[in-house]
Amino acid sequence: MAFITLTTDFGTRQGSDGVLHGAIYRIAPDAVVTDLSHHITPQDIREASFVVNNSAFFFPEGTIHVVVVDPGVGTDRHPIAARLGPQFFVAPDNGVLTACMDRAEREDWTSEFVILDRPEYWLDSVTATFHGRDLFAPVGAHLAAGVHLKDLGTPLDDPVTIPLWGARRADDGSVTGEVIYIDDFGNAICSILPDEIAHLALPDGVEVELCGARIFGMVRTFGDSEYGTDTLIALWDSSGYLLVSENNGTGGRVIQPRPGDEVTVRRVEGS
Amino acid sequence: MAFITLTTDFGTRQGSDGVLHGAIYRIAPDAVVTDLSHHITPQDIREASFVVNNSAFFFPEGTIHVVVVDPGVGTDRHPIAARLGPQFFVAPDNGVLTACMDRAEREDWTSEFVILDRPEYWLDSVTATFHGRDLFAPVGAHLAAGVHLKDLGTPLDDPVTIPLWGARRADDGSVTGEVIYIDDFGNAICSILPDEIAHLALPDGVEVELCGARIFGMVRTFGDSEYGTDTLIALWDSSGYLLVSENNGTGGRVIQPRPGDEVTVRRVEGS
Amino acid sequence: MAFITLTTDFGTRQGSDGVLHGAIYRIAPDAVVTDLSHHITPQDIREASFVVNNSAFFFPEGTIHVVVVDPGVGTDRHPIAARLGPQFFVAPDNGVLTACMDRAEREDWTSEFVILDRPEYWLDSVTATFHGRDLFAPVGAHLAAGVHLKDLGTPLDDPVTIPLWGARRADDGSVTGEVIYIDDFGNAICSILPDEIAHLALPDGVEVELCGARIFGMVRTFGDSEYGTDTLIALWDSSGYLLVSENNGTGGRVIQPRPGDEVTVRRVEGS
Numbered sequence: 001m002a003f004i005t006l007t008t009d010f011g012t013r014q015g016s017d018g019v020l021h022g023a024i025y026r027i028a029p030d031a032v033v034t035d036l037s038h039h040i041t042p043q044d045i046r047e048a049s050f051v052v053n054n055s056a057f058f059f060p061e062g063t064i065h066v067v068v069v070d071p072g073v074g075t076d077r078h079p080i081a082a083r084l085g086p087q088f089f090v091a092p093d094n095g096v097l098t099a100c101m102d103r104a105e106r107e108d109w110t111s112e113f114v115i116l117d118r119p120e121y122w123l124d125s126v127t128a129t130f131h132g133r134d135l136f137a138p139v140g141a142h143l144a145a146g147v148h149l150k151d152l153g154t155p156l157d158d159p160v161t162i163p164l165w166g167a168r169r170a171d172d173g174s175v176t177g178e179v180i181y182i183d184d185f186g187n188a189i190c191s192i193l194p195d196e197i198a199h200l201a202l203p204d205g206v207e208v209e210l211c212g213a214r215i216f217g218m219v220r221t222f223g224d225s226e227y228g229t230d231t232l233i234a235l236w237d238s239s240g241y242l243l244v245s246e247n248n249g250t251g252g253r254v255i256q257p258r259p260g261d262e263v264t265v266r267r268v269e270g271s
Numbered sequence: 272m273a274f275i276t277l278t279t280d281f282g283t284r285q286g287s288d289g290v291l292h293g294a295i296y297r298i299a300p301d302a303v304v305t306d307l308s309h310h311i312t313p314q315d316i317r318e319a320s321f322v323v324n325n326s327a328f329f330f331p332e333g334t335i336h337v338v339v340v341d342p343g344v345g346t347d348r349h350p351i352a353a354r355l356g357p358q359f360f361v362a363p364d365n366g367v368l369t370a371c372m373d374r375a376e377r378e379d380w381t382s383e384f385v386i387l388d389r390p391e392y393w394l395d396s397v398t399a400t401f402h403g404r405d406l407f408a409p410v411g412a413h414l415a416a417g418v419h420l421k422d423l424g425t426p427l428d429d430p431v432t433i434p435l436w437g438a439r440r441a442d443d444g445s446v447t448g449e450v451i452y453i454d455d456f457g458n459a460i461c462s463i464l465p466d467e468i469a470h471l472a473l474p475d476g477v478e479v480e481l482c483g484a485r486i487f488g489m490v491r492t493f494g495d496s497e498y499g500t501d502t503l504i505a506l507w508d509s510s511g512y513l514l515v516s517e518n519n520g521t522g523g524r525v526i527q528p529r530p531g532d533e534v535t536v537r538r539v540e541g542s
Numbered sequence: 543m544a545f546i547t548l549t550t551d552f553g554t555r556q557g558s559d560g561v562l563h564g565a566i567y568r569i570a571p572d573a574v575v576t577d578l579s580h581h582i583t584p585q586d587i588r589e590a591s592f593v594v595n596n597s598a599f600f601f602p603e604g605t606i607h608v609v610v611v612d613p614g615v616g617t618d619r620h621p622i623a624a625r626l627g628p629q630f631f632v633a634p635d636n637g638v639l640t641a642c643m644d645r646a647e648r649e650d651w652t653s654e655f656v657i658l659d660r661p662e663y664w665l666d667s668v669t670a671t672f673h674g675r676d677l678f679a680p681v682g683a684h685l686a687a688g689v690h691l692k693d694l695g696t697p698l699d700d701p702v703t704i705p706l707w708g709a710r711r712a713d714d715g716s717v718t719g720e721v722i723y724i725d726d727f728g729n730a731i732c733s734i735l736p737d738e739i740a741h742l743a744l745p746d747g748v749e750v751e752l753c754g755a756r757i758f759g760m761v762r763t764f765g766d767s768e769y770g771t772d773t774l775i776a777l778w779d780s781s782g783y784l785l786v787s788e789n790n791g792t793g794g795r796v797i798q799p800r801p802g803d804e805v806t807v808r809r810v811e812g813s
Contacts (some may be wrong), residue, residue, distance in 0.1 A: 001300045005289065011726030012283075012554075015597040018547060018578035022601035025574065029543045029602060032296065033576075034304075036289035042727055055286040058404065059293035060300060074763025128763040130780030133600065184282030185313055221345025221399040238401030272571045276560065283554075303567065305575075307560035326557040329675065330564035331571060455553030456584055492616025492670040509672030 002144035003063040004033045007052050008132060009040040010068070016130070020066070020137040023123065027141035036065070043071040045096045045162060047259070050180055053099035054239045056087055066132075066140040067091040074128035079116040079135055080159060081143065081152050085109030088149065090116075090140045092131075095162030102164065114153040121152055165191035173199060174266035179210070179257050180241065188257040192242040197265050208234040210244050210263045211255040217268075234265075273415035274334040275304045278323050279403060280311040281339070287401070291337070291408040294394065298412035307336070314342040316367045316433060318530075321451055324370035325510045327358055337403075337411040338362040345399035350387040350406055351430060352414065352423050356380030359420065361387075361411045363402075366433030373435065385424040392423055436462035444470060445537035450481070450528050451512065459528040463513040468536050479505040481515050481534045482526040488539075544686035545605040546575045549594050550674060551582040552610070558672070562608070562679040565665065569683035578607070585613040587638045587704060589801075592722055595641035596781045598629055608674075608682040609633040616670035621658040621677055622701060623685070623694050627651030630691065632658075632682045634673075637704030644706065656695040663694055707733035715741060716808035721752070721799050722783065730799040734784040739807050750776040752786050752805045753797040759810075 004024060010016040017038040024031055036055055040048045048069040056065045070077075070092040078093040084104040089097055093115070104111050116135065119126070121142045126134040139152060167177035177191035188210065200206045203218040215234045222245060224233065232254055237243035242265070244257065275295060281287040288309040295302055307326055311319045319340040327336045341348075341363040349364040355375040360368055364386070375382050387406065390397070392413045397405040410423060438448035448462035459481065471477045474489040486505045493516060495504065503525055508514035513536070515528065546566060552558040559580040566573055578597055582590045590611040598607045612619075612634040620635040626646040631639055635657070646653050658677065661668070663684045668676040681694060709719035719733035730752065742748045745760040757776045764787060766775065774796055779785035784807070786799065 001296075003293075003296055005293070007286070012577075013579055013581040014723070014725050015549070015578045015593045016725075018576050019597035019600050021576040022545075022547070022597065022605070025543075025545055026600070026602050029545075034289050034292040035283075036286045037284055039284040051286045055290035055293065058290050058297070060297050063293070072765045075765035077765075127778075127780040129777065129785075133780065181285070183285050183287075223343045223346035223348075235400065236398075238398040238404065243400075272567075274564075274567055274571075276564070278557070305560050305563040305567075306554075307557045308555055310555040322557045326561035326564065329561050329568070331568050334564070452556070454556050454558075455551075494614045494617035494619075506671065507669075509669040509675065514671070 002028060002031050003060055004031050004140050004144055005036040005056070005059060005063060005065045006033065006038070006068075006137075007036040007040065007048060007065065008038050008068040009042045009044070009048070010038050010132070012038050016132070019133050023133050023137040024141040024144070027138055028144040031141060031144040040069050043069060045069055045071075045094055046164065047181065048096050049099040049162070049164065052096070053103060056100060057103070059087065061086040062088065064088040064090065064140045064143045066136050067096050068132035068136050069096055070094065070131060073131050078156070079131060079139070080156060081114050081116055081139060081149055082159070083112045083149055085111070088143055090136050090143070093156070093160050095160045097159065098161045098164055101159070101161065112149055113156040113159050114149060115156045116153045118153055121147065167192045167196045169196070172266070174264055175200075176262060176264045177242070179259050179261040179263060181259060182257060185245070187237075187243050187245040188261070188263070189237050189239060190242040190244060190263040192263065192265060193240060194236065200265060200267050205268050206265050207268050208242070208244060208263065208265050211257050211261060213255050215244065273299060273302050274331055275302050275411050275415055276307040276327070276330060276334060276336045277304065277309070277339075277408075278307040278311065278319060278336065279309045279339045280313045280315070280319070281309050281403070283309050287403070290404050294404050294408040295412040295415070298409055299415040302412060302415040311340050314340060316340055316342075316365055317435065318452065319367050320370040320433070320435065323367070324374060327371060328374070330358065332357040333359070335359040335361065335411045335414045337407050338367050339403035339407050340367055341365065341402060344402050349427070350402060350410070351427060352385050352387055352410060352420055353430070354383045354420055356382070359414055361407050361414070364427070364431050366431045368430065369432045369435055372430070372432065383420055384427040384430050385420060386427045387424045389422075389424055392418065438463045438467045440467070443537070445535055446471075447533060447535045448513070450530050450532040450534060452530060453528060456516070458508075458514050458516040459532070459534070460508050460510060461513040461515060461534040463534065463536060464511060465507065471536060471538050476539050477536055478539050479513070479515060479534065479536050482528050482532060484526050486515065544570060544573050545602055546573050546682050546686055547578040547598070547601060547605060547607045548575065548580070548610075549578040549582065549590060549607065550580050550610040551584045551586070551590070552580050552674070554580050558674070561675050565675050565679040566683040566686070569680055570686040573683060573686040582611050585611060587611055587613075587636055588706065589723065590638050591641040591704070591706065594638070595645060598642060599645070601629065603628040604630065606630040606632065606682045606685045608678050609638050610674040610678050611638055612636065612673060615673050620698070621673060621681070622698060623656050623658055623681060623691055624701070625654045625691055627653070630685055632678050632685070635698070635702050637702045639701065640703045640706055643701070643703065654691055655698040655701050656691060657698045658695045660693075660695055663689065709734045709738045711738070714808070716806055717742075718804060718806045719784070721801050721803040721805060723801060724799060727787070729779075729785050729787040730803070730805070731779050731781060732784040732786060732805040734805065734807060735782060736778065742807060742809050747810050748807055749810050750784070750786060750805065750807050753799050753803060755797050757786065
């Protein structure tokens, strides 16, 4: 059983997400195809990197993740395929796999990359504007059908990476990161991990500052705030990052955070 | 062949809908997973109850319906699983299954409920904020893989229910209900069933009042109105309920009905 | 392995897209179901025709495409099924298959049509307003399960067609078409094909006029424009048609094209 996931910025109106399934089934009729997201902000490589990394490793070992957020389609950027530990990826070489590559490094997994330069694994006719359908989906399908990664192209040592989000610690011990993503509930996922603020007095002795608002202490889950109030809360998100929410998990009404906004966690005076 | 459906308020941008598929395939690689809806209004338990009940029973017998609209995630509300006649359900014990339970009662089906208190059927690590991925999807997958309902937890006699929509008959024979749902065409689905107005002079001798507008008589289908006009029409929806529509099924331009608005059906004077 | 695709204007909030999967699995539990699009503009038969024709023929031979954009549901319009060369279709007889029929004619494929008048292939109870669930999906499932097209109903010789988009050549050699579709990136897909402007001085000696803006020359792909500028570009879309885009494939900020807007390609003076 071969599993394939799809992540793109194509939207779901035009059939350009659905046609990827068709292109796959022609080559790998037994593949099981899952749409991870087709609503990445258009051409937002960093957001795609975040979304794919959050979900890819919950799939069965050997799953093939096709990621097509590709502002450079048809230019000389390379298409690539990769194995990062237990999972496969097919994507443009534009840094969209950076977050997954970081994970592989932290987990000490082996990785392999190839440049996709063997047209026999693509559609017969490749357009200049839709490599998702004409190249990336077919390559993913050939992997699903049993072709080995190394047979898809030429080994690559130095895939493109992009600067990701992060956190920095100031002399006074406070830690500053940024908003990575606003989820569909309006919550702000922030680039601060538990390790990075473990030296502070968690959970009650910290304050979180975002968009001018201050939140005192962290809670465990959404239900720990009073429903229907405008109380902001800070907690650990299921992605592992700091989350700022309000109103029992339907945020965004008191403050209007946006990706890139600065967030700081510091010790509350006296704690 | 085991079928699983997913209904959530997660949206489809972030991959939190897609990751449920991955969590299922890890446990039940042969399961066939269908997205019923990931666009329930955030935390709207009653709307989810309506949507699931409308569609669940069209699936093959033995289908497992995973429903995650869960404002109380991580608090002491219980996760439960249920068998309601021919179908299985996995959900928080917050009343989201009420409409399906009502159906089971009316159809005189047997029902069983268990509290999900056996962590061996969950992911190894369960976060406080994403039980969809960490608990509900895995339990659904174990059901799909052949685990018996009673082995998933402790029997439960009194699951939580919520007040649903309904209709009341006045002394003059008129029947008043409420708008349950506005569909994607802008039509208003109203909480009045055929039995409840069978004493009136259907189809031509009734008037339907909603948002100050009056519609005389009921029609059989959308095409029975004049296309491109602003004529309001009343008819029976495929869900079984009274529907108020306009313009050949693309409603919402003459009146702006909202869930909870009152709707009344009465005999036209003289009929 | 039988493949089925679904194209509707139902949206994805209410479960009326998902329930089609359930109605299919009851009849054809082994079918593999793909959502092509559920976001056709409500009741826009021409748009549905465009979307289905763009994607259907990338699926494996024998795939069954169920198309439900059906303003006349429950009236005397016929439901039909068709074979157009290598693919099957199930749809209302309202012209929604016109673009695919055009393709079949150009490719010199054989075609067959039947009126769906055998209720034994529908759900036991058919509502007046939801033939997608009650009739079209079940018929698609029976095809998937091995029923022959001709056994589903009565042969039909003259299916309904609708006027599609096209291009006309003026005496001065200029060619005028119209905007067919605005994609999720804001790009305008225009009804002009390569053959129709092959007599002009491509790629550099032409100008494209749309919404009062003039674009000089055609480029090969999105990346051939300068990212972050407001430069409009013209290129060939992966659907085969002329595309007007801007800003490296995220269009719609300089001009606001809409379906039906006129587009003209002419020789640049002096070239």
